[in-house]
Amino acid sequence: MNDIPPRESVDVEAGPFPVAGGWSRDSIEAGSLKFSITRPAEPDALLDDPQVIAENEQEVYIPYWGLLWPAAIKMAQIFTRQAWEPGVPCLELGCGIGLVGLAALRQGLHVTFSDYRQEAVDLACWNARTNGYLPEQEYHGLQIDWNTPPAEKKYRHIFGCELVYETDFHEPILKALEVLLEPAGECWFADSGRMHSEKFLELAESTGWKIERLNQELQPLLNPQIGRFQVFRIARS
Numbered sequence: 001m002n003d004i005p006p007r008e009s010v011d012v013e014a015g016p017f018p019v020a021g022g023w024s025r026d027s028i029e030a031g032s033l034k035f036s037i038t039r040p041a042e043p044d045a046l047l048d049d050p051q052v053i054a055e056n057e058q059e060v061y062i063p064y065w066g067l068l069w070p071a072a073i074k075m076a077q078i079f080t081r082q083a084w085e086p087g088v089p090c091l092e093l094g095c096g097i098g099l100v101g102l103a104a105l106r107q108g109l110h111v112t113f114s115d116y117r118q119e120a121v122d123l124a125c126w127n128a129r130t131n132g133y134l135p136e137q138e139y140h141g142l143q144i145d146w147n148t149p150p151a152e153k154k155y156r157h158i159f160g161c162e163l164v165y166e167t168d169f170h171e172p173i174l175k176a177l178e179v180l181l182e183p184a185g186e187c188w189f190a191d192s193g194r195m196h197s198e199k200f201l202e203l204a205e206s207t208g209w210k211i212e213r214l215n216q217e218l219q220p221l222l223n224p225q226i227g228r229f230q231v232f233r234i235a236r237s
Contacts, residue, residue: 033103
């Protein structure tokens with residue numbers, strides 16, 4: 001699995017659970033923001049983990065939660081370009097290691113880190129705690145299946161990064177947004193210009209969602225950005 005090069009990486013033993021290849025702690029810079037991130041030191045080693053191999057015998061499973069996607073760094077930077085109301089509840093979908101949620105915490109938002117995999121939820125919460133944030137008071141962790149999202153709580157903002165690369169994800173994601181997003185809320189999805197993102201936007205608009213395509217400075221984009229970073233701001237029509 002491809003990953004971005006680490007920044008000031010050091011090998012460490014501490015992590016939320018044992019992981020193949022061990023853990024590393026990296027100093028990650030996202031514009032003016034800087035975070036200390038614990039993540040798998042050797043993401044490719046996860047593919048040889050006996051549990052991953054066993055799960056792959058039942059259904060396709062690739063532990064993408066162990067990667068720091070390049071688009072996540074660009075997504076983190078947009079939080080400094082928008083005014084956010086402190087304490088507002090927000091949800092990170094597909095949190096992975098939790099960098100986007102950390103950027104939201106830095107702006108004073110109350111973050112729920114969510115993912116289909118409990119490993120990702122545990123890792124994101126670990127990173128929030130080791131960056132000085134308080135569980136329950138400033139963040140929560142929640143395992144979510146997009147096909148059956150919990151209906152007990154709705155969020156003013158929902159964030160996601162690199163979620164729409166598979167067309168099979170499109171309908172479940174939109175159905176989850178119907179349940180999880182406040183009526184006047186907004187969803188912010190970062191995308192690196194993947195070819196299937198246009199199909200996601202077409203489906204979203206056809207099912208009653210309003211879409212704005214933005215660049216990294218949150219300025220409007222008129223055309224698809226295949227192979228280039230873009231942000232989708234999604235709200236109910």
